[in-house]
Structures are given as structure tokens and as C-alpha cells.
Amino acid sequence: MKKLILITLLALSITACTTKPNTHAEFYVRGNCGMCQERIDKAALAISGVSEAEWSEETSMLKVGYDSTQVSSLEIEKVIAATGHSTEHILMDSTAHKALPECCQEHAKPMEK
Numbered sequence: 115m116k117k118l119i120l121i122t123l124l125a126l127s128i129t130a131c132t133t134k135p136n137t138h139a140e141f142y143v144r145g146n147c148g149m150c151q152e153r154i155d156k157a158a159l160a161i162s163g164v165s166e167a168e169w170s171e172e173t174s175m176l177k178v179g180y181d182s183t184q185v186s187s188l189e190i191e192k193v194i195a196a197t198g199h200s201t202e203h204i205l206m207d208s209t210a211h212k213a214l215p216e217c218c219q220e221h222a223k224p225m226e227k
Contacts, residue, residue, distance in 0.1 A: 137182040138166075140175050141191065144200040147171065150218050157197045161185055176201075 143154055151169045154176060158167035163184025169176040178190055191201040198210035198218070211219060 139187040
């Protein structure tokens, strides 16, 4: 009986530690280049609950897969904005933006509506 309980607890803890997206979102993130893409993707993937992130330089859209019991899309946008990239709903942190490489600061595509 103890073995069965131990195995069950182990299986549950492994399952709980594995983030599986139950929600997908796509939103605008202002950026310019491959360095922006790397920074945006890395920031999103560092968030607990986010398991998929891919920003497109061509469309300026970030696609994310995440566990909505751990994080919301607005929380993801807040983290991205803290890196210096404005999102659909959150303005960029200006100090972080000024610290970005020059090519990442200029000529950012405006959000199309």
C-alpha cells in the first residue's frame, strides 16, 4: 500500500511539474530584428507556465502557449514590456528600451489595427 501511494505521489508531482499549454494567445509586440526575436522569445519562455513562444519579425506578433492556471496573457505582456518591448496592452519600460541595442530601438513597426 505504501508503494502504491508513493508511486501515485511521484506520478502526480511529475505531472504537476510539466507545463502543458491549455491556452494559446497571439498579440502584437513591437520589435525590429532577430535580436528582438531572441529577447522576446526568451522572456516569454522564462515565465512559469509558458511552454511555447514564437515572435515573428515579419508580423510583429507573438504566439504563446501557456497554462492559464499559472499565468495570464496580460502577465506575459507585462514581462515582455519590462524587457523594453511594447505590447498590445502594455507600454514598454523606457529604461529597459533605452538599454537595448540601437537597431532594436529605431524603426519599430507600429501596431496595425
